[in-house]
Amino acid sequence: MEEIFLVDELRDFTINTFLAIGCSQEDAELASDVLIKADLRGIDSHGIARLIGYVRLWEAGRINPTPKIKVVHETPSTAVIDGDSGLGLVVAPQAMTIAMDKADKVGTGWVSVKNSNHFGIAGYHAMMALDRNMVGMAMTNASPLVAPTFAKERMLGTNPIAVSIPSKEQPPFVADLATTTAANGKLEILQRKNSEAPYGWIQDKEGNPSKDPHELKNGGALLPLGGDREHGSHKGYALGSIVDIFSAVFSGANYGPWAPPFVSFLPLSDNPVGEGLGHFLGAMRIDAFRPANEFKSHMDNWIARFRATEAIEGKKVLIPGDPEREMEAIRLKDGIPLNINVVKDLKSVASKLKLKQL
Numbered sequence: 001m002e003e004i005f006l007v008d009e010l011r012d013f014t015i016n017t018f019l020a021i022g023c024s025q026e027d028a029e030l031a032s033d034v035l036i037k038a039d040l041r042g043i044d045s046h047g048i049a050r051l052i053g054y055v056r057l058w059e060a061g062r063i064n065p066t067p068k069i070k071v072v073h074e075t076p077s078t079a080v081i082d083g084d085s086g087l088g089l090v091v092a093p094q095a096m097t098i099a100m101d102k103a104d105k106v107g108t109g110w111v112s113v114k115n116s117n118h119f120g121i122a123g124y125h126a127m128m129a130l131d132r133n134m135v136g137m138a139m140t141n142a143s144p145l146v147a148p149t150f151a152k153e154r155m156l157g158t159n160p161i162a163v164s165i166p167s168k169e170q171p172p173f174v175a176d177l178a179t180t181t182a183a184n185g186k187l188e189i190l191q192r193k194n195s196e197a198p199y200g201w202i203q204d205k206e207g208n209p210s211k212d213p214h215e216l217k218n219g220g221a222l223l224p225l226g227g228d229r230e231h232g233s234h235k236g237y238a239l240g241s242i243v244d245i246f247s248a249v250f251s252g253a254n255y256g257p258w259a260p261p262f263v264s265f266l267p268l269s270d271n272p273v274g275e276g277l278g279h280f281l282g283a284m285r286i287d288a289f290r291p292a293n294e295f296k297s298h299m300d301n302w303i304a305r306f307r308a309t310e311a312i313e314g315k316k317v318l319i320p321g322d323p324e325r326e327m328e329a330i331r332l333k334d335g336i337p338l339n340i341n342v343v344k345d346l347k348s349v350a351s352k353l354k355l356k357q358l
Contacts, residue, residue: 002337005358010048010336011036013346013358017051020353021058022065023087031089034120039336042327043176045185046121048338052345053118054087055352056264063087063117069094076106080251081113085276088119092138092279096125100132100283107288112251115276118142118262122162123176123324129164129283130172133292136164137282141247141254143261146180146240147221149233152207154221155256158183159243164321166286168296170303174321179240180222187213187222192341200227246280253278 011032018028031054039047057063067086071079079098083091095111102109119125122138129136142157160183162176182201190197190213197213204210205219209228216222225236248255254274261268286292309317338346343358350357 001340003340003343004335004337006335007036007040007332009358010039013350013355014048014051016355017055017349017353018065018087020355021055021063023090024066027065027087027090030093031087034089034093034124036336037124038121040328040331041121041123041324042331043121043123043185043324044339045183045189047336048346049185049188049342050118050120052349053262053264054089055349057117057262060264062260062264062268067091071098077102077108077110079109079111081111083113083116083276085115085117088117088140088277088279091116092119092125092140092281093128095279096128096136096138096281096283099281100129100134100136103134103283103285103288104132108282108284110282111280112247113279113281114248114251114253114274116253116279117260117277119277119279121176122160123164123174125279125281126162126164126176127172127174130166132283133166133286135166135284135286136162137284138162138279139243139247140279141244141259141277143184143263143266144257144259145184145216145222146224147203147207148237149224149229152203152205152221153257156224156237156240156244157259158222159240159247161239161243165299166296167299167303168293170300171319171325172321173299173303173319174324176320176324177225179225179236179243181225181227181236182222184216184222187216189339192339200231243280244278248274248278250280251278 014032015028018031064085067084072082073080081095095113099109099111125138126136139161144154146156158178158180160178165173196211199209202210202215224233226232244255252274258269258273286295303319311317
């Protein structure tokens with residue numbers, strides 16, 4: 001069962017929640033924008049459904065609502081940022097802004113972040129570059145829920161990668177993907193719906209394939225993109241590892257099994273190797289490679305030709321970003337559907353923080 005809510009009422013509720021835990025007006029609005037953008041784009045696992053998780057992390061003392069975000073190391077094209085345990089929803093956009101400012105000056109900018117928290121959808125941060133005629137990249141490590149190929153132990157997060165590429169007349173190319181077969185949030189959605197997971201998403205604690213969306217609670221693990229070796233899981237494992245290294249080994253954040261869990265009831269590692277979660281943001285100025293208008297015209301041609309590819313019967317060929325863009329148009333008009341269990345969570349947040357109920 002679902003309830004439909006207008007975008008503005010969800011945005012106002014989210015802003016008021018972040019204000020109630022001590023965020024500034026500017027940070028509350030930014031954090032809200034990141035979450036609502038996920039819901040608008042149909043990525044329900046990373047939208048307002050996550051709000052209660054941030055509140056619980058704040059209650060556990062693991063989120064600083066008023067962080068002093070600072071650059072701790074830099075060169076003309078790179079930087080490392082200490083997020084001061086702030087909301088990743090706020091830290092990552094600031095890091096992306098620094099990356100774009102560096103790209104403005106020298107052609108490219110790359111920023112690795114430590115001491116942060118969950119940053120929402122990677123696509124939001126990568127897409128910030130579109131307005132500045134740049135290619136954007138964003139990635140983050142995350143709670144260790146993923147077993148490497150042939151392993152039982154959970155070592156990596158879902159570790160997403162997002163890339164946005166501007167075009168001229170065509171909508172931009174926006175790829176935003178987890179390096180697992182499915183993100184953990186999709187399991188949470190299946191749990192709310194009492195549905196099974198497809199084979200290839202998860203394994204039990206002994207490494208056997210499972211369809212139980214609750215398997216992680218029993219010691220199981222998510223699987224890298226590909227599901228098993230025969231379907232290329234070693235490639236998903238490698239991609240997730242690259243994200244972990246760029247986000248955390250570069251910056252001084254916790255990596256691998258030491259990455260802090262998103263859920264507040266799980267303890268932090270008693271022998272951390274770094275500080276908080278890590279992110280990696282990048283921007284490339286198009287005219288550092290070729291004239292921007294020329295590039296964007298060819299991107300239009302690339303997109304149009306791929307979209308016109310002859311499709312198999314009953315299907316159409318999509319460009320990365322098409323489904324999310326189409327969903328955003330629908331939800332801006334018709335509202336955002338929330339699972340009834342998410343609504344219950346939001347009502348409990350309102351009661352706890354003495355906010356007006358949705």
